[in-house]
Amino acid sequence: MIATIIPDVRNHYPVLLSEIISIITPQYGGTFIDCTFGQGGYTKKILNFPETKVIALDRDSESSIKAQELQNSFEDRLLFKNIKFSQLNNLKLKHENIKAVIFDLGYSLNQIKDPKKGLSFDSIGELNMKMGINEFSAKEAINQLDEKELTKIFKYFGDEADSKRIAHNIVEDRSKREITTEELVRIIESSKRKRNYKTHSATKIFQALRIFVNKEISELIYGLINAAKVVKKDGVIAVVTFHSLEDKIVKLRMPNATRPWTYVLDIVYGYLQLAAHLKQKTIPSGQSWNFASGEIFTVKDIAESLITPFKDVSIICDATSIGKEVEQLQISADKVFKYFQWQPKKEISVRLKQTADWYKMQSLKTGSQSMSNIMLNEYLK
Numbered sequence: 001m002i003a004t005i006i007p008d009v010r011n012h013y014p015v016l017l018s019e020i021i022s023i024i025t026p027q028y029g030g031t032f033i034d035c036t037f038g039q040g041g042y043t044k045k046i047l048n049f050p051e052t053k054v055i056a057l058d059r060d061s062e063s064s065i066k067a068q069e070l071q072n073s074f075e076d077r078l079l080f081k082n083i084k085f086s087q088l089n090n091l092k093l094k095h096e097n098i099k100a101v102i103f104d105l106g107y108s109l110n111q112i113k114d115p116k117k118g119l120s121f122d123s124i125g126e127l128n129m130k131m132g133i134n135e136f137s138a139k140e141a142i143n144q145l146d147e148k149e150l151t152k153i154f155k156y157f158g159d160e161a162d163s164k165r166i167a168h169n170i171v172e173d174r175s176k177r178e179i180t181t182e183e184l185v186r187i188i189e190s191s192k193r194k195r196n197y198k199t200h201s202a203t204k205i206f207q208a209l210r211i212f213v214n215k216e217i218s219e220l221i222y223g224l225i226n227a228a229k230v231v232k233k234d235g236v237i238a239v240v241t242f243h244s245l246e247d248k249i250v251k252l253r254m255p256n257a258t259r260p261w262t263y264v265l266d267i268v269y270g271y272l273q274l275a276a277h278l279k280q281k282t283i284p285s286g287q288s289w290n291f292a293s294g295e296i297f298t299v300k301d302i303a304e305s306l307i308t309p310f311k312d313v314s315i316i317c318d319a320t321s322i323g324k325e326v327e328q329l330q331i332s333a334d335k336v337f338k339y340f341q342w343q344p345k346k347e348i349s350v351r352l353k354q355t356a357d358w359y360k361m362q363s364l365k366t367g368s369q370s371m372s373n374i375m376l377n378e379y380l381k
Helices: 017-024 041-047 063-077 085-090 109-113 138-144 147-158 163-174 181-191 203-213 216-230 244-250 264-280 299-306 334-340 348-364 368-380
Strands: 030-034 052-057 078-081 098-104 231-240
Touching (some): 017 098, 030 041, 041 052, 052 063, 052 085, 063 078, 085 216, 147 163, 163 181, 203 216, 264 334, 264 368, 299 348, 348 368
Parallel strands (some): 030 052, 098 231
């Protein structure tokens, strides 16, 4: 007898549920923001604890159906908003003491299996990939963007080795017919120079398109920035990531890597000097010119300096190397000093304090613009 296991796509079980609950401690009550409500897995678990309240967000309008079901059970303890989590700052939270903000960045099985969303390379028909509140679809991207733009999307968001070949073949094929999901999969498979038997050939391209269509990277960045503004001082921002691009934003990777950190105005001033000398032909042209402070600090050193003005903030480090980054990077500025005496005006420690103070004012929405003017005027003296 042959038994076939059919996944129950009606239910979605959030990953790391128990781990997230142990971090945000809803058993002691409080108000929480679930930025990726989906099927309500995290929200329901939180609301099962008394004295809790959840503000749930989701850009997918279909999530409102599940939200209504939970609202019937938990009444005024659940507030649902059909918005993107980058719009956190639009919520009126003056009287809310937000204990934790949660992001689960993965897609549910329900969403992947939904043919209308067109997220999977197993789907049949029109490309879509819109998760709600979108400006365009994957169909428009594939059938309208030029070869250069498609190559960039596939390379940067999918890390696809054959990005250029795939983009070229897409542009060639779409001159004959509109590209559908099945057609796109066929083009990808025929364009790949080497087959990977562990993962589907279309995996990286579909990931790249999904990220591009839903602006996932900028959404995450603005979501985290706004989460930091609304969470209480000793609160928690918990993020479940699923791929390396998200990891790079959320985690402090390679904390022990060293870099020749240099203040941005020192570099700008250096390039202005360089341009003036090149125009006057007082230095040789057609050469490379490096600007660096010469002060070497680890990534962790810099991060710890920048969080100094913020109370109850800690850093989570990912000590593993990601990609092909160099562990120790050194740049010599001897050449620019020799030709036109460029060097930083002040030590990095001074600039770090100024930068940290600026971000503190920005977070409090008080005086960051005036401080920018002060810093600029001080530099130009």
